[in-house]
Amino acid sequence: MKVAVIGLGLIGGSMALALKDKNLASSLVGVDANPEHQQKALALGLVDAVAGMEEAVDASDLIVLAVPVNIASQMIVPLLNRLTHQVLFDVGSTKQSICTAADASPNRNRFVATHPMWGTEYSGPTSAVHGAFENKAVVICNSEASDADALEKTSSIYQALGMHLLYMDAAAHDIHAAYISHISHISSFALANTVLEKEREDNAIFEMASGGFESTVRLAKSNPEMWMPIFMQNKENILDVLNEHISQLRKFKSSLEKEDEGFLLELINNANRIRRIIK
Amino acid sequence: MKVAVIGLGLIGGSMALALKDKNLASSLVGVDANPEHQQKALALGLVDAVAGMEEAVDASDLIVLAVPVNIASQMIVPLLNRLTHQVLFDVGSTKQSICTAADASPNRNRFVATHPMWGTEYSGPTSAVHGAFENKAVVICNSEASDADALEKTSSIYQALGMHLLYMDAAAHDIHAAYISHISHISSFALANTVLEKEREDNAIFEMASGGFESTVRLAKSNPEMWMPIFMQNKENILDVLNEHISQLRKFKSSLEKEDEGFLLELINNANRIRRIIK
Secondary structure, rough: EEEEEEOOHHHEEEHHHHHHHHHOOOOEEEEOOOOHHHHHHHHHOOEEEOOOOOHHHOOOOEEEEEEHHHHHHHHHHHHHOOOOOOOOEEOOOOOOHHHHHHOOOOOOOHHHEEEEEOOOOOOOOOOOOOOOOOOOOEEEEEEOOOOHHHHHHHHHHHOOOOOOOEOOOOOHHHHHHHHHHHHHHHHHHHHHHHHHHOOOOOHHHHHOOHHHHHHHHHHHHHOOHHHHHHHOHHHOOOOOOHHHHHHHHHHHHHHHHHHHHHHHHHHHHHHHHHHOOOO | OOOEEEOOOOHHHHHHHHHHHHHHOOEEEEEOOOOOHHHHHHHHOOOOOOOOOOHHHHOOOEEEOOOOOOHHHHHHHHHHHOOOOOOEEOOOOOHHHHHHHHHHOHHHHEEHHHHHHOOEEEEEHHHHHOOOOOOOOEEEEEEHHHOOOHHHHHHHHHHHOOEEEEEHHHHHHHHHHEEEEEEEHHHHHHHHHHHHHHHHHHHHHHHHHOOHHHHHHHHHHHHHHHHHHHHHHOOHHHHHHHHHHHHHHHHHHHHHHOHHHHHHHHHHHHHHHHHHHHO
């Protein structure tokens, strides 16, 4: 299978590695608007060659779209309109916007909307890693709008990468993603800003930073080029979660202000129920 | 050196292992009010023997106090009053309360107030691990109130465990700990409650949970017996940080509500500065 990966960053680069590692790509061409990313992807062996978009698309059987979600939503119709027989799937963290956009193409049925649930706080081709997607979930959205062969090809690739498949509609995905991923990033960004605000007064606190701090704040290193468009596209759902989160923080605040140990214990005991979800 | 460890949980248990691994304890006696913890600590080889408090203290050269901070503050004076020649250090996450309490004992000078900056979300003797403290920081507070030999013994132990020493007064420690540790726990607890609140509507979201979610929420598994007293003792500093954190979250909320991409980018770029602190 001849593959083109459009966008050679964290996800596109790791996808390229995974497809090669599993012998799913007889050839793998990379497309990236950034010449530095092209060079790095070649040097790191993520791709066999780089090419312009149209050339890469025309010569491929499978196209993986791995650019920021705002760009993906802009590119999807021109890309789909160019297809003759190919399958195209995206890997973006929001699904409603790209699905709505794709509906405007007569080739909508060649597109499979997916979201592999994996990422790190790093970006660019140098952040690509082997084995990224193993044992993770991938969400496939609005599958009824895709051709059976396109869906079958995409599903079998993800299964070969060791992922388990979840099917849902794009609107439901975006609600869940807000809770399970997007709010974690906003919380981390805000926590970093909270601490950096204080750090103006005293640098010493960072010498004390331990594992708990690092784990809650590491996502604050994430790239704005990727995350701003996600936040904007999923604004309504994220605002809904963010309001709930602020309200939950206010409960902790109130329990402390009133020295209400019973209420504080209730809040912590309730939070401990997360143990049955993350081991 | 004959050592007594009072409190055989995550920190006390890991400290017992570290002291044995580094050959710093010729004998190691454990004290714990919970008979089940005593049995487990013996079975796991954390301690050579268990004993009652007074017996253990009288027979030791060094005493490590590793109980929840509210209990530590209650126990410190009776413990100190019993000492003849021993050194006693605590390992609690707040330092102001125990230092103030200790000042009431004529043996205050035998006490060294410390906070090794390490922990996990697990608790009890079964959560103790080898090598816990290596390459971490330990804060030593109000060192001028400790005898030179007590300070020297405590410092050399922590150095032997591979820790680097920071000195500050207890009040400064508690401010920094609020920023670097306590707020991360409150944020995680509140994030867990946010998601669990939503989960009532739909269980499917947890199948999607990925690394980012786990890393920001794992601290929500932490034990209320340890954390409630920390939050209560450090209430003023934590409220200060919590107010700042809610205010930072409100900025994200405002940028989304107004679709102000410039402001959102500024917030994320600012948060990205955390890269120079956590690699």
